[in-house]
Amino acid sequence: MGKTLLCLGFGYTARALAPHLIARGWRVIGTTRDVVPGDVPDVQLQRWPGTRLPLEGVTHVLSSIAPTEVGDPVMAELRDRFEAASDLQWVGYLSTTAVYGDHGGDWVDEDTPLTPASVRGEWRQRAEAEWQAVPGLPLHIFRLAGIYGPGRGPFAKLMAGKARRIVKPGQVFSRIHVEDIARVLMASMMQPRPGAIYNVCDDDPAPPQDVLGYAAELLGLPVPAEVPFEEAGMTPMARSFYGENKRVSNRRIKEDLGISLLYPSYREGLRAVLAAEDMESFVPPSEPPGV
Numbered sequence: 001m002g003k004t005l006l007c008l009g010f011g012y013t014a015r016a017l018a019p020h021l022i023a024r025g026w027r028v029i030g031t032t033r034d035v036v037p038g039d040v041p042d043v044q045l046q047r048w049p050g051t052r053l054p055l056e057g058v059t060h061v062l063s064s065i066a067p068t069e070v071g072d073p074v075m076a077e078l079r080d081r082f083e084a085a086s087d088l089q090w091v092g093y094l095s096t097t098a099v100y101g102d103h104g105g106d107w108v109d110e111d112t113p114l115t116p117a118s119v120r121g122e123w124r125q126r127a128e129a130e131w132q133a134v135p136g137l138p139l140h141i142f143r144l145a146g147i148y149g150p151g152r153g154p155f156a157k158l159m160a161g162k163a164r165r166i167v168k169p170g171q172v173f174s175r176i177h178v179e180d181i182a183r184v185l186m187a188s189m190m191q192p193r194p195g196a197i198y199n200v201c202d203d204d205p206a207p208p209q210d211v212l213g214y215a216a217e218l219l220g221l222p223v224p225a226e227v228p229f230e231e232a233g234m235t236p237m238a239r240s241f242y243g244e245n246k247r248v249s250n251r252r253i254k255e256d257l258g259i260s261l262l263y264p265s266y267r268e269g270l271r272a273v274l275a276a277e278d279m280e281s282f283v284p285p286s287e288p289p290g291v
Contacts, residue, residue: 002027003089006058008074009065010045012147013094017062017182018043029054049077055085060189064094067127069119075130082134090192091131092185095143097174097199099125103246105170110143110197110252118240138194142184145201145248148269149178150276154215158224163216165209166242168229173208173241174201174248177263177272187257198253204265205247211266218274 003026007014010030018028022042030040031048046053055078063074070076082088098121100108116122131139157163184200213223229242253259263269 003059005060008063013181016178059087060090062092067123072127072130090189091139093131093141095124095128095141097143097145097248102244105245107247107249109249117244140188141197143199145174145176153273154212158216163224165212165224165226166232167209167226168242171245172205174205176201177269180261184253199248201248201250202264215270
């Protein structure tokens with residue numbers, strides 16, 4: 001029987017993964033709230049919620065749909081059907097490293113107790129537990145660091161003169177390029193280990209101001225001035241990210257899945273994003289914006 005992947009939430013990560021599987025002869029089904037005909041070649045898009053999903057013949061499931069305060073919407077709608085599904089070989093749930101909370105810049109790994117410091121981290125922790133409670137489900141949990149890639153980088157804000165280098169002493173974030181997420185997911189699909197949990201991040205947790213400064217250098221723009229965290233005037237959501245300071249270990253994806261990252265740090269990753277976004281020909285302005 002051929003392999004079929006059902007992507008619950010055909011978003012940024014699923015769109016990076018799908019072409020790799022289609023090239024290997026897989027059938028890919030993706031759910032969206034609004035189906036645009038021909039939006040993604042060779043992917044069968046289906047509106048959901050609102051229609052009955054074809055789980056018969058589906059061998060692999062990837063869920064990236066975010067939970068809410070009342071729980072995981074996929075579990076609310078499909079748990080019984082997952083329990084009865086007979087063809088499933090692999091199920092992947094995309095979670096977040098926010099489940100670990102704040103560790104004052106120390107390292108965390110998959111065995112670190114979950115102590116979320118934000119509402120979104122609490123929701124994800126509960127959602128992980130909902131998926132884990134489904135009997136017999138070949139579940140794999142992927143705790144993703146901050147995702148970037150083509151269309152999701154700092155270059156547009158820098159070019160528009162809107163980027164700010166917000167500095168909170170000692171603060172670091174872990175990141176991961178979307179193509180490396182796709183490679184981790186494929187490696188797991190090829191060697192399923194039901195019950196496994198993987199951190200998905202690069203080798204170099206780094207201060208956000210360093211990342212933005214490097215991106216400016218790649219564009220040939222002046223590095224934006226530093227803005228102290230206390231003076232940044234951030235939204236509550238943005239401030240909440242700075243309430244979690246930790247370094248996330250990716251040792252398990254290397255040891256268990258044999259992953260060698262394409263982009264082990266933001267430096268390689270940003271260079272690739274710049275090339276993919278075709279901005280290498282960008283000509284820096286001769287005068288500051290607005291002058």
